[in-house]
Amino acid sequence: MDWRDRLTVWFRHAFFYGDNWVSICAGILTTATGFTLLWSWFRELASPHSALPYVGILLFVLLPLLFLVGLFLIPFGMWLKYKRMTKAGEKPAVIPKVDLTTRHIRKVLSVVAVATVLNIALLGVATVRGVEYMDSSKFCGLTCHTPMIMEYRAFVDSPHSRVGCAQCHIGPGADSFMRAKLAGVRQLFGVMFNNYHRPIPSPVESLRPAKETCESCHWPQKFHGNKILVKTHYGDDIANTPAITVLMLKIGGRSGEANTGIHGRHIDTSERITYSAGDERRQVIPRVVYRDDKGQMVEYVSSDTKLTPEQLAKLPQRSMDCVDCHNRPTHAFESPEWAMDRRIQEGLVSREIPFIHKKGVEILKGEYKSQDDAAARIPKALVDFYAANYPEVYKEKKALVDAAAIAVKDAYLRNVSPEMKLTWGTHPNHIGHQDGGCFRCHDGSHTSKDGRTIAADCDTCHTILAQDDPNPKILQDLGTK
Template identity: 40%
Template sequence: ARVPCVECHIGPGASFWVKSKIDGIRQVVAVITNSYTKPIETPVFNLRPAQQTCEECHWPRQFYGEKLVTRTYYRTDEENSPWTINLLVKIGGGNPRTGRLEGIHWHMLQENKVEYVCTDRKRQEIPWLRVTKPDGSVEVYSDGDYEMPDTSQPDVQLRTFDCMDCHNRPSHQFLPPATAMNLAISKKEISRELPYIRQVGLDVLNKEYTDSAQAYDGIAYGIKTYYEKEYPEVFKTKQAEINQAIATLRRIYSQNFFPEMKTDYRARTNNLSHFTNNGCFRCHDGEMATKDGKMLPRDCTTCHIIVAQGPSENVEDLESNIAGLEFHHPEDIDEAWREALCTECHTPDQGY
């Protein structure tokens, strides 16, 4: 959607116009004196409420049902082997046919109220939450014996859950290297015929650079040096693929890494999903429970159903079942995936 910046950043009417101009003076002074923080601190605590921004178009009562999502990941082996998974994501909402409140957007429905306490400014550590249901009943969940803190203290935030608690990067996204690499390989912008290109690409993107110029040089040097040393025959015969990979990696870097501002995926955590950042697991971590032992659900099928999965880029080649499949991990980790959080292994820098 082509939504002008001011639609979210500045409210309607004269009062918001005046406020934005006054705030603009502060920003001009900060730029002139180079006194602003790097990176710019997030979240923005005086951001306009989601009810005045997101919900102007995405109203909470809208029912979205289920959405089919296809993701292809590539392993860090010599063949850059693919693994594709098809998910039916239960976005949900208020179902007009059944009257049920369901799916991920259950959190956002006006009939429900979810409040939580976070113990850090990034809203990543959530040890306590309270759910008020349509019938007025209240459930309080906490991590262990954590008690409701004194919200009058400046370092304690009691926040009512809204769109921005999951969709905290609806724009200005900074993709982790693994996500960007998966997309580039899927679109044939980086050739799978280059051995270990996924791992080598991650390595050069994750290096610390002082500025973009140094990064562009470092990416080219890292890729060329690796293949010249480790795969001299590939270096001789696949110069076109190597140069294309370098160009694509430079583009990925230019769109997602800003070393002069100290801004990239490490400074801009994305709460949507739970694969490389805790996201959903900030609450649904298997530890949150009421005093009488009721656990906050962490079952995979609460939010999505796997309808196809397997080691191929082609959906037609995958094991499939519209009723749902049990998750199969690409690596043999036995039953560990049932208990461990994805983020215990899948860090933002390595992905998947």
């Protein structure tokens, strides 16, 4: 028998035993998923910008799974038919020829063809729909990622709420696209088996360099000069007296030939600062290397560190980028004090309620077993307090107290999740010096061998135009009050 005869015999067997409903359906499934997979991989690679990791669930898990199931079922159906015929003694001595003129065979072939076309169309539409859905931040933060509900809530309440999760967390490029898809699949299993970190660890080790994400929208050379920042806090006194701080921040940037100020000193077209952190959360920074304007490298070491120069040299190094200061560009968690300040400022909590700032902070800092527990107890605690201690106020301003009770509850749900072990201060914000921030390096203790120190004077980064003033003159002069 030459190879042609062998192939003919094999084909006849395949066709004869393959003529059963299990194999035919499986064949249709496999061809259709195969085509859909090829087509959607091509589509995704052609436009990776729209990608989100969770599309991976579809492209790397569900469709291939269907494909494999189909592939397995084809021989399985043949085997079933073979077994059945052998058992019933119906196995023919000679396998019939494949004859296209036979009615039965023509019928089977046309059913297969029509079903395949229909299936490709169906799966194709389902895939497009699925991909579009999974591309949304809603899916990312809500549907798939129950653990990420807190990041999602903070994100919705931020200047970047119209920027998709993917634009910061994945960025452009086929390579990061693939990595993100696979990471998405891993995370899916984490969620399915309830096996994930609580709280979700930060910093995110695998975050793309800011050059490829933030800088695709922002151009740091473009924001320079000074920025007036007005911060309003409220006192713990009966009148919740405002205390306004006005700062002129020296944002700097590229001006003429020189890099100046906050942006200019740390960020350049080429690397300016590398540092080594002593802990995973990058809260302690014992060593900083700076390339100064002349191109000279200056090493600053903290006098507080107990590490030897050899140990310091072994620590992993990181190039400073946007995220080392703006680590909370969108998931900014508040402090209890700031949460109350903001809600008073936004009018959600009325300043007319005596001691509301103090009381709100106290309730926010309370212990609750879960978000549901807090949602039930917080409004009641606040209302009960005013009903018991300030009955006249409560009677007169019931609507205000009730509204404040809801706002305080919402502030808690926005920032704390006992389920995720996320509480006040879990994720520090590096933009100022509330939680370390700039003072991780600018603390006056980082000095170089030739006696230079990373500046820590109060007017290095800002000029304080007013501090804790209920009615700052500077705001009147500027015409904003």
